[in-house]
Amino acid sequence: MGAVLVAALGISLAGCSSTGGKRAEDARKAAAAQGKAAVNTPRWTFAMVTHSGEGDSFWDIVRSGAEQAAAKDNINFLYSNSDEGQQQARLVDTAVDKKVDGIVVTLAKPDALKAAVARAEKAGIPVITVNSGSAESKEFGALTHVGQDETIAGEAVGDTLNERGRHKALCILHEQGNVGHEQRCAGAKSRFEGDMENLYVEGTNMPSVRSAIGAKLQADPSIDTVVTLGAPFADAAVQARQDAGSKAEIDTFDLNAKVAGALKDGTLGFAVDQQPYLQGYQAIDLLWLYKYNANALGGGRPVLTGPQIITKDQAPALEDYAKRGTR
Numbered sequence: 145m146g147a148v149l150v151a152a153l154g155i156s157l158a159g160c161s162s163t164g165g166k167r168a169e170d171a172r173k174a175a176a177a178q179g180k181a182a183v184n185t186p187r188w189t190f191a192m193v194t195h196s197g198e199g200d201s202f203w204d205i206v207r208s209g210a211e212q213a214a215a216k217d218n219i220n221f222l223y224s225n226s227d228e229g230q231q232q233a234r235l236v237d238t239a240v241d242k243k244v245d246g247i248v249v250t251l252a253k254p255d256a257l258k259a260a261v262a263r264a265e266k267a268g269i270p271v272i273t274v275n276s277g278s279a280e281s282k283e284f285g286a287l288t289h290v291g292q293d294e295t296i297a298g299e300a301v302g303d304t305l306n307e308r309g310r311h312k313a314l315c316i317l318h319e320q321g322n323v324g325h326e327q328r329c330a331g332a333k334s335r336f337e338g339d340m341e342n343l344y345v346e347g348t349n350m351p352s353v354r355s356a357i358g359a360k361l362q363a364d365p366s367i368d369t370v371v372t373l374g375a376p377f378a379d380a381a382v383q384a385r386q387d388a389g390s391k392a393e394i395d396t397f398d399l400n401a402k403v404a405g406a407l408k409d410g411t412l413g414f415a416v417d418q419q420p421y422l423q424g425y426q427a428i429d430l431l432w433l434y435k436y437n438a439n440a441l442g443g444g445r446p447v448l449t450g451p452q453i454i455t456k457d458q459a460p461a462l463e464d465y466a467k468r469g470t471r
Contacts, residue, residue, distance in 0.1 A: 185436050186218075187218055190246040191246070192210050192247075192428075193232060193247065194249075194274075195252040200376070201376065202374060205420040208469055209420070211424075213428035213429045217429065232253070236257065245435060249273055253323070258284060262284070270431060270435070271285070272430055274427045276322070277323075288430065288441055290423050290426050292448055294328050295327045295328075295331040296451065301331070301395070301451075302333065302340075304453055306338075312368055313338060313367070314357070314369070314392075315343065316345055316353075317344050318346075318373060343360055353380045354381075355384070362387075369394075370394050372395075372397065375399065379402065382412070393413040395416075398418065399454055399462065401469075404462055404463040405463065408460055416453060417453075417462075421470045423449050426447065
C-alpha cells in the first residue's frame, strides 16, 4: 500500500507541474483502458456541488479534473450544480442524506450555504471548498480551500492594466450576488491607477450582455479596457466592441481554447488563469488523502491555483491543453 500511495501522490503532485495535465490525462486513459483505479482503498463516495449554471464550459473543466482524480482514487463521484444559492444548499443537504464520505462545495453565495455545510460537518462528513469562498472556508469549518484568492487575482489585474498603460476600464459582473466576482472587481479597482467602473449584466442572456457593453462603449469612447469575469463573456465583449466601433482592449478571467486562440491572434489582451482542472483534481485528491491518511494541505490557508496572467506570449504553449479541456 505504501508503494501505491507514493504512486498516487506522484500523479497528484504532477498536476502542479508544467506537464501535470498530460500526466493526469495519461493516467485517466490508462485507468479507462484497464478498468482499474490506481489505489485499492475503499470505494468511498464523494459529492461535488457547485454554483455552475447550465452550459458553463469553465465548470466542465473543473468537473473533468474531479472525475479523473476520482477514477484514479477509486472514488464513486457524484456531481450536481445550481446557480441559485438555496437550491445549491438543498443539493448539499441531499449529499448529506446520502451519507457520502466527503463533499466538495463552492461558496459563491456563502450565506445560503453556511447551514448546509454545518450540517455536513455535524454528520462527520469532511468538506473542502473549491473555486469560490476562500474567505469563508475556514470559518465554515472546511478542511481547506482550493482555488485562487479573488482579491489577489483582482489586484493582479489592476497591476497588469497599469503595466499595459490603460486609463479607463469597465469590470463586467455577470452574476448578481457572487461575492467572488465582487472581490475581483474590487481588487482590480484598488490597484488600478486609472478609473474603473462596475457594469452589472444579465449573464444568462448573452445578447443582453453584448448590448449592455456595447451601449456603454458607445456612450463613453474614453473607455479603453473591458474586463470580463468569465471566458464566455469575453467573446460577447469583443462583439460589443465591434458594434460600438470602439478600440477598447478586452481582457478576461479564465482560460479556454477560444480565449487561448484570441490571445494568440491579439483579439484579447490577457487572461487570468485559475487552473480549473487543477481545482477539481486536487479537491478530490485532498479528500482522498484525508480519508486515507488524515492529511491536510494549506495549514489553515487556501491552496492557491492562481492567478496566472496569460498573454499572447504564453498562449501558444497552453493552447493544446485548452483544446483538450484541461486548461
